[in-house]
Amino acid sequence: MSGSHALLTLSGDTIRGYRLSQLVGSGSYGAVYSASSGSDVIAIKLSCQEKDLAIEASILQQLYYSNAVPRFHFMNKYGAYHTIGMELLSYDMESIRQKIDWMAFERPTLIKFTYQALTCLEAVHALKIVHRDVKLSNFGLTQPTTPGNRVAVRLFDFGLSHTYADADGNLLDDDRNLDFTKMKYAAYDPSIGCDPMPKDDICQLSYAVMYAAGFDFAQQLKLPAKDLSNWKGEMIRDPVNTVPPQVQFMLPFYELVSDLNDIIPINYSHLKQSVQDCLKDVDAASALILTVEDGQPQLT
Numbered sequence: 158m159s160g161s162h163a164l165l166t167l168s169g170d171t172i173r174g175y176r177l178s179q180l181v182g183s184g185s186y187g188a189v190y191s192a193s194s195g196s197d198v199i200a201i202k203l204s205c206q207e208k209d210l211a212i213e214a215s216i217l218q219q220l221y222y223s224n225a226v227p228r229f230h231f232m233n234k235y236g237a238y239h240t241i242g243m244e245l246l247s248y249d250m251e252s253i254r255q256k257i258d259w260m261a262f263e264r265p266t267l268i269k270f271t272y273q274a275l276t277c278l279e280a281v282h283a284l285k286i287v288h289r290d291v292k293l294s295n296f297g298l299t300q301p302t303t304p305g306n307r308v309a310v311r312l313f314d315f316g317l318s319h320t321y322a323d324a325d326g327n328l329l330d331d332d333r334n335l336d337f338t339k340m341k342y343a344a345y346d347p348s349i350g351c352d353p354m355p356k357d358d359i360c361q362l363s364y365a366v367m368y369a370a371g372f373d374f375a376q377q378l379k380l381p382a383k384d385l386s387n388w389k390g391e392m393i394r395d396p397v398n399t400v401p402p403q404v405q406f407m408l409p410f411y412e413l414v415s416d417l418n419d420i421i422p423i424n425y426s427h428l429k430q431s432v433q434d435c436l437k438d439v440d441a442a443s444a445l446i447l448t449v450e451d452g453q454p455q456l457t
């Protein structure tokens with residue numbers, strides 16, 4: 158059995174007093190289980206990638222009170238695996254998208270999601286951390302709270318993240334030397350070899366939003382490298398004529414994203430206001446509501 162396959166068959170094992178109950182997700186190097194100890198239910202992520210998991214644990218700890226990421230519980234070693242215990246989220250945004258009509262969120266949902274996702278990134282960037290792997294499947298929702306089934310957006314999977322500057326603002330290298338030119342959904346600058354910076358997280362968010370709106374971003378990523386790069390460049394040079402029809406209504410946001418650079422500090426209030434301006438009759442800061450009927454989630 159390969160190491161990664163073995164990661165998927167650990168239901169029933171106990172880690173730090175928590176019994177792994179159900180596999181809730183898996184990625185290239187990790188598996189995530191729901192796990193319980195009495196009435197306490199959490200998520201436990203297991204991975205063989207020691208360094209990535211240590212970075213992720215440290216970042217979740219730093220962001221504990223931010224309401225931007227799942228709450229950190231513990232880090233542990235379990236046989237050959239490294240583990241993180243954290244708050245159990247409900248759905249991730251991509252798995253909801255796959256289950257809803259037309260595989261596209263409605264405009265008010267897109268607006269509320271984008272607003273909250275920006276708030277998450279603002280908290281992350283405030284600590285001089287850049288996520289570098291922003292995509293729809295890396296945003297999750299908290300467990301619904303009663304009354305009303307309100308949920309909040311959380312950013313997770315900090316395996317590729319990096320603290321890019323110290324407290325004095327000196328830039329810090331990442332000795333993992335990750336190559337972001339190979340990441341299809343990288344923002345334009347990293348795709349041509351620049352180090353990913355906070356504005357690139359926001360650019361990746363803008364790609365995630367068009368995908369969430371029903372634009373066939375997966376097909377776009379299949380373009381020859383040169384064409385894909387040209388398209389990303391055009392999104393910056395000429396958003397009016399490049400932003401896909403599904404998110405033309407969010408042009409105020411895309412225009413601001415195209416103006417971001419690494420010199421001028423990001424004005425998150427301005428970005429959030431631009432999201433609000435896209436749909437004036439919806440309060441972008443109002444809560445998202447998650448309902449599930451016959452296994453079919455709805456996010457409004």
Ligand SMILES: Nc1ncnc2c1ncn2[C@@H]1O[C@H](COP(=O)(O)OP(=O)(O)OP(=O)(O)O)[C@@H](O)[C@H]1O
Nearest residue numbers: 182183184185186187189200227244245246249314
């Ligand atoms: N705290 C959590 N609560 C519930 N589910 C989670 C949680 N964290 C992650 N998941 C689920 O597990 C999946 C894999 O998690 P994660 O993305 O952190 O692993 P990874 O191996 O780093 O993945 P990737 O290959 O995308 O980098 C996610 O897509 C999500 O569905």
